[in-house]
Amino acid sequence: MILSALIWISLAVGLTFNALGVIGILRFPDVYTRLHADTKATTFGSIFTSLAVVLYAAGEFFKDPEGQYETLALHTVLAVVVLAFTNATSAHAIARAAHKRGHKPAQAVCDRLEETAK
Amino acid sequence: MTPFLLLQALVLLGLVVTAVLIISFKDLLAAAIAFAAFSLLLSLEFYLLQAPDVAIAEAGIGAGLTTAIFIIAIRGTQRHEEKN
Amino acid sequence: MKMTKIVRTTADLFFPFCLVFGLYVVVHGHLTPGGGFQGGAVMATGTALLLVARSYDDVTGRIRKGAMKACEAAGLLIFLCAGFSGLFAGRPFMANWLAPDSALFRTAVAHGPNAGDLNTAGLLPLLNFGVGIEVLGGLTVILLYMLSGIKEEKKP
Amino acid sequence: MTRWIFTALVLVALMLLAMVRLFKGPTAADRVVALDAINTLVVASMIVLAVVFRQFIFVDVAIIYALLAFVGTLYIAKYLGGEL
Amino acid sequence: MLSFIVTALFSGAVYLLLTAGSGPVLRLWSAQELLVAVVVAVAVGFVARQYFASARRRAAANxxxxxxxxxxxxxxxxxxxxxxxxxxxxxxxxxxxxxxxxxxxxxxxxxxxxxxxxxxxxxxxxxxxxxxxxxxxxxxxxxxxxxxxxxxxxxxxxxxxxxxxxxxxxxxxxxx
Amino acid sequence: MTSRLLLALPYFTVVVLIVLGLAVMLSKRNVVKILMGLSLMESAVNLFLVATGYRHDSVAPIFTNVPAGPMALPTVQALTLTSIVIGVATSAMMLSFAMVIYKKYGTTDIQKIKKLKG
Amino acid sequence: MRHVLFSAILLLFFGGLMYLAADLPFGDPPRTDMDDYFLRNAQAQTGANNVVTSIVFDFRGFDTLGEATVLFTAVLGVGMMFRKLKEGEEYEND
Structure with missing residues (x-):
């Protein structure tokens, strides 16, 4: 019962943050701020939806240890770790490429990188 | 209309949208990006159609390697389509 | 040209991961989704990751075209040898003569997502391995050649 | 079971929303951001769908996905930065 | 040599993580999986040793x-x-x-x-x-x-x- | 009747994709774009093959103990697998052709190439 | 004028294909004899749990052999295109 409630909460939180991330991608003014929304919010949301899956696997595992639910849980955790790592790195790569291409951060109060590049 | 069919309809709609984007972009790099998204969604569709082997192959080759090859080819030729 | 330190270190971390995952997919080709093509593609993407994170010259010192071509040829050769071994066993070409009942290779039992019985299915694991090696070599050689084509153009 | 398929539905719908940025994005970098978001959402929905189908080996597809779409993104970023 | 061992250990660990739940050994692995894990670890360790654990990254062994x-x-x-x-x-x-x-x-x-x-x-x-x-x-x-x-x-x-x-x-x- | 039309959605998508790919291949003049159209059509054919083999409420053709039910047809999936690998090999080869053509003629417009070398 | 003609032909093609597609049964393939045979016998005959792999490598192994050959040939073709030109050698008919 508690587990079911926890799964519901995880799913709701995950969906909320995924939705916020996508809305952020649509709303923010330039590449860097969009990357903020994309990387943080969608990764966090995906972690929570996957957490729901792991919780589900744990619950079923206690009911029926023969059902190979540990495979589900372990592979899900692995997928999430890979996802978080790759997302962070690709966000860095995109931001650097955008800056090298000369996209200025919109509404910026300071830009130290450009000052040193000159 | 079961939820499963609705899910499939949404994915197929996404496929059509990305395909239209591929043909409408004049910028080849943007077209390549849309092609990567198309491959991603196609893989999801294979997954929904209970073909995990094909989904893995499409994910690996479509999303990773084909994008890389297209990007290299665009780098080796030119980025924008010529105007007439 | 090299990408930044962060990308390079991530590539170094994920290269063995890609190889292990590709081998996992190849080895379990007859039990779980996957097989020679998919595993080979995953491994080839591992080398593509190294290629993108480092400069072309830096990588070609370690991933040599010759070795990759050898991989490819060896894969095709394994495939052909496995095919011809059917002839020696008195069966037609490409017959899976080790399956279904022999001392070492037996019929698989389904008891879960990963049955863990790797010594099943006769020749299939060998064929999987051959195709995996071939796809790894082939796709990597294609990428290396295309990158070298870019590089030649940049010089003048 | 309904909650899982509902989650997958919402995730796919969000994918379609992210495609708006893929369409609009004034620069190629914006489009790559949208591609990245779609990639993450696809991985999440694949993990959820594995529970819907009760086929737990399908999670492998999601891992391969997360691993390989990254390579495509890196190639695009490298080209965008003018380093390829 | 140390870099080889580090890479091989990492690869073997990842492989075992992937195949957990396949057999009777420790209720997690079957005998064949363990054997293949050793082979995979040695092979990947040999191929990837220069990358994964270069001289600077020995600390990862701990x-x-x-x-x-x-x-x-x-x-x-x-x-x-x-x-x-x-x-x-x-x-x-x-x-x-x-x-x-x-x-x-x-x-x-x-x-x-x-x-x-x-x-x-x-x-x-x-x-x-x-x-x-x-x-x-x-x-x-x-x-x-x-x-x-x-x-x-x-x-x-x-x-x-x-x-x-x-x-x-x-x-x-x-x-x- | 309507429900049957709704069920055939994958086939309709295949038709749309094939027509779009054909339109790109016939109307565009950039070689890389034409190859994209070709890949699009190829993906459409793959989707068609896999959709042909789907059965309602079926499971993947892999024997595990988890669900029981009718299985999706495996032969078309095997064919699609072969098709995908051949597709990437051929498109890599054609893109190399495009690069060599650009190196030699300095353009990727097929009509200009025709004019340059009658 | 040409655009209109082109669009008309494409539209006609689209309509025809749509008409054909509407008749295809989705989710209920009419002839499944061969696949049912594979599904029944794959595990006993080849010992593989994954039926797709058993078809790719066993029942239809020749297809895979051909596919491997095509991949090999494609790699050879790419290599031929990007081979290094020798000293003083030029592309032909230049």
């Missing part, structure tokens, strides 16, 4: 560091990430942003430390690593909301980016 890494990810890092996401959610809804790029001094010595620090910064509080100085390992960080007064300073200490915990100290303990 299993205590791996445990610390897990503790770091589950504990402080996750809380920081939750806080960062609430912050981003607030900015998404209100649209109140004050972006800028600042130079952050990390004081990390190794590549691994820089990578972990950069990824922590990217995933946590309203910050995004844009570039890295190859010599001094300083990071250029795009902040979604630059605190008042920070934009005029030449460099910023990395400690100031994290609100709740001393993440740099954790990273230093894990990767250096």
């Amino acid at each position: 299993p205590l560091r791996w445990l610390q890494a897990v503790a770091y990810v589950v504990g402080p890092f996750f809380l920081e990430m939750a806080k960062a996401n609430l912050d981003v959610a607030y900015r998404v809804i209100t649209g109140r942003i004050r972006p800028g790029i600042v130079r952050v001094k990390t004081g990390m010595q190794t590549d691994m430390g820089t990578l972990l620090m950069a990824n922590s910064i990217t995933l946590t509080p309203g910050t995004l690593t844009v570039n890295v100085d190859e010599e001094s390992n300083d990071l250029y960080v795009h902040m979604i909301n630059v605190p008042a007064g920070m934009e005029s300073r030449e460099t910023v200490e990395v400690r100031e980016l994290f609100a709740l915990f001393d993440c740099p100290r954790w990273v230093r303990r894990i990767a250096e």
